[in-house]
Amino acid sequence: MRDNLGMRRLMRWCAVLCIVLLPQFSWAAETSSANEQAQRQTTQPGNNAPVWRDVRGGDNLYQTTQVRGIETDVLVQSGGETWRQIRNGPITVYGGWLLVVITLLIGLFYGVKGQIKLHDKPTGRLMQRFTPWDRVVHWSTAISFMILALTGMVTLFGKYILLPVFGYTLFSWLAILSKNLHNFVGPLFAVCTVLLFFTFVRDNIPKAHDWLWMKKAGGLLSGEHVPSDRFNAGEKIWFWFGVTLLGIVASITGFILDFANFGQGRLLMQQANVIHGIAAVLFVPMALAHIYIGTLGTEGSYTSMRTGSVDETWAKEHHEYWYNDAKTRQGHAPGGAPSAAVAAAMKEGWK
Amino acid sequence: MARMKFLCDAERCIECNGCVTACKQEHDIPWGVNRRRVVTLNDGVPGEKSISVACMHCSDAPCMAVCPVDCFYQTSEGVVLHDKDLCIGCGYCFYACPFGAPQFPQDGAFGLRGKMDKCTFCAGGPEADNSAAEFKKYGRNRLAEGKLPACAEMCATKALLGGDSDVISDIYRNRVLKRGKGSEVWGWGTAYGKPEKQPAAQPGAKS
Numbered sequence: 302m303r304d305n306l307g308m309r310r311l312m313r314w315c316a317v318l319c320i321v322l323l324p325q326f327s328w329a330a331e332t333s334s335a336n337e338q339a340q341r342q343t344t345q346p347g348n349n350a351p352v353w354r355d356v357r358g359g360d361n362l363y364q365t366t367q368v369r370g371i372e373t374d375v376l377v378q379s380g381g382e383t384w385r386q387i388r389n390g391p392i393t394v395y396g397g398w399l400l401v402v403i404t405l406l407i408g409l410f411y412g413v414k415g416q417i418k419l420h421d422k423p424t425g426r427l428m429q430r431f432t433p434w435d436r437v438v439h440w441s442t443a444i445s446f447m448i449l450a451l452t453g454m455v456t457l458f459g460k461y462i463l464l465p466v467f468g469y470t471l472f473s474w475l476a477i478l479s480k481n482l483h484n485f486v487g488p489l490f491a492v493c494t495v496l497l498f499f500t501f502v503r504d505n506i507p508k509a510h511d512w513l514w515m516k517k518a519g520g521l522l523s524g525e526h527v528p529s530d531r532f533n534a535g536e537k538i539w540f541w542f543g544v545t546l547l548g549i550v551a552s553i554t555g556f557i558l559d560f561a562n563f564g565q566g567r568l569l570m571q572q573a574n575v576i577h578g579i580a581a582v583l584f585v586p587m588a589l590a591h592i593y594i595g596t597l598g599t600e601g602s603y604t605s606m607r608t609g610s611v612d613e614t615w616a617k618e619h620h621e622y623w624y625n626d627a628k629t630r631q632g633h634a635p636g637g638a639p640s641a642a643v644a645a646a647m648k649e650g651w652k
Numbered sequence: 653m654a655r656m657k658f659l660c661d662a663e664r665c666i667e668c669n670g671c672v673t674a675c676k677q678e679h680d681i682p683w684g685v686n687r688r689r690v691v692t693l694n695d696g697v698p699g700e701k702s703i704s705v706a707c708m709h710c711s712d713a714p715c716m717a718v719c720p721v722d723c724f725y726q727t728s729e730g731v732v733l734h735d736k737d738l739c740i741g742c743g744y745c746f747y748a749c750p751f752g753a754p755q756f757p758q759d760g761a762f763g764l765r766g767k768m769d770k771c772t773f774c775a776g777g778p779e780a781d782n783s784a785a786e787f788k789k790y791g792r793n794r795l796a797e798g799k800l801p802a803c804a805e806m807c808a809t810k811a812l813l814g815g816d817s818d819v820i821s822d823i824y825r826n827r828v829l830k831r832g833k834g835s836e837v838w839g840w841g842t843a844y845g846k847p848e849k850q851p852a853a854q855p856g857a858k859s
């Protein structure tokens with residue numbers, strides 16, 4: 302209790318100090334160059350160095366213009382050149398190659414491993430895996446994401462890939478369409494992401510047994526059966542780092558870029574664009590992997606999100622704990638003994 | 653071929669905004685768009701300086717490099733122009749430009765900014781020289797008429813110079829030689845320090 306009080310007092314003091322001191326500092330910074338200039342005039346009338354030193358700063362109180370608008374009193378803004386180097390450099394080049402490499406890897410994986418099939422025969426008995434609400438939220442997010450990814454890629458890479466093919470006029474039409482789709486679907490995606498988070502967060506809480514799944518890479522390479530909850534560790538990683546983290550980062554920076562009418566300066570827009578671009582070139586490859594596993598890569602996955610239900614065999618082979626839980630909740634114990642995989646996992650122990 | 657450039661002599665600019673007005677009038681520019689503006693450094697402080705700034709028609713133009721639809725082009729005289737029919741109004745040229753030259757007619761909610769507009773060095777756009785379509789989108793094409801930019805022509809103190817870079821830098825160099833100051837381009841003021849008459853500075857004082 303006492304600690305708490307002390308802490309609160311300390312924080313209040315800090316806040317007061319900040320409020321009192323900050324304007325002093327900025328005032329000092331803003332006027333020092335002006336003072337320097339005034340002094341310089343008496344000693345070296347021909348030396349305007351202090352004036353020119355400020356040209357790139359623009360935070361000088363005495364730098365003015367008659368033209369109204371955002372940052373019209375800034376003569377030279379240097380951030381644009383940095384932004385150009387980063388955006389036209391690493392983001393375009395490495396981001397582009399990352400996309401190509403991941404696509405090729407997925408193709409290679411499919412070529413080598415093919416689709417993961419069910420081992421046992423379908424029972425014909427269906428279990429509900431996704432409620433209608435789950436599916437509406439998932440598909441709204443997924444469709445808006447795909448629109449954003451495609452249209453965003455047109456803005457970032459189109460000049461190098463599509464423009465030479467389509468020519469200037471046609472590509473410009475495509476770019477205008479892309480830009481408007483992106484800028485209107487963006488906020489929709491942000492809303493969907495929040496809904497998706499709350500819809501699926503409960504079953505994405507990491508559990509001890511997710512470690513085992515991770516260690517065995519979900520049996521993706523070995524073909525071994527690794528039991529999991531409603532969502533396995535791979536899906537949880539996609540949920541937390543993809544949907545949640547990258548989704549929030551892309552949404553926040555997207556909003557900054559989308560609503561220039563709030564008067565944010567160029568530096569913020571440049572920074573937002575860089576972060577948005579990095580988030581995008583990470584998000585899209587992750588999404589490609591997710592889409593692959595959810596469609597081509599696994600037999601029965603796509604229909605589960607499409608129709609909401611899965612065959613009991615599918616449930617048992619892909620999400621055995623969830624299957625067992627669902628069966629228990631239905632009032633009768635899962636038929637027969639636990640599968641060999643569950644028995645093995647139990648023997649190895651979670652901790 | 654001449655290389656067209658702007659140069660603003662800060663020792664002469666009196667912040668009358670005549671260039672800004674001349675530009676607006678010459679090209680019939682809508683409200684809210686300012687192809688040229690005058691910025692005053694250390695306004696009200698002894699030694700204040702004003703500079704008229706617009707698109708500087710950069711050699712390795714940043715706007716050109718980032719435009720997603722590649723709608724910029726540079727004329728053989730070094731003037732950076734763009735095609736409004738292709739522009740998608742993304743604002744990237746504005747993020748990249750050091751001088752804040754690109755302008756937009758709309759406020760940018762949902763990324764809707766309208767087509768970018770900027771100083772053309774009074775050289776119009778891709779349409780036929782002095783056609784109605786060219787005037788409507790880019791303003792008058794004075795270079796095609798054999799005239800220099802309206803802002804520089806209008807400048808009462810001849811602070812703002814626009815034209816062949818060899819010619820205007822000669823004019824500027826002569827001025828600097830005559831008046832013996834305001835030679836930031838070559839750094840004279842800094843190099844030669846205080847005038848002789850001043851008492852010697854105390855050791856450690858800033859120079």
Ligand code: HEM
Binds near residue numbers: 453457581
């Ligand atoms: C999550 C999926 C998203 C992806 C994959 C994505 C991707 C991209 C990409 C690649 C660019 C081009 C960057 C460049 O050319 O430098 C871009 C630009 C942009 N994005 Fe996104 N984005 C996403 C979400 C959003 C959201 C949620 C918003 C708005 C709330 C948004 C608003 C914007 C804006 C305003 C631009 C500037 C480009 C323009 O105006 O045309 N984005 N995005």
Ligand code: SF4
Binds near residue numbers: 716732748753
């Ligand atoms: S718009 Fe800006 S970056 Fe482009 S040429 Fe003009 S001054 Fe240079």
Ligand code: SF4
Binds near residue numbers: 738746754
């Ligand atoms: S606003 Fe127009 S000119 Fe500027 S970068 Fe975008 S498309 Fe190119």
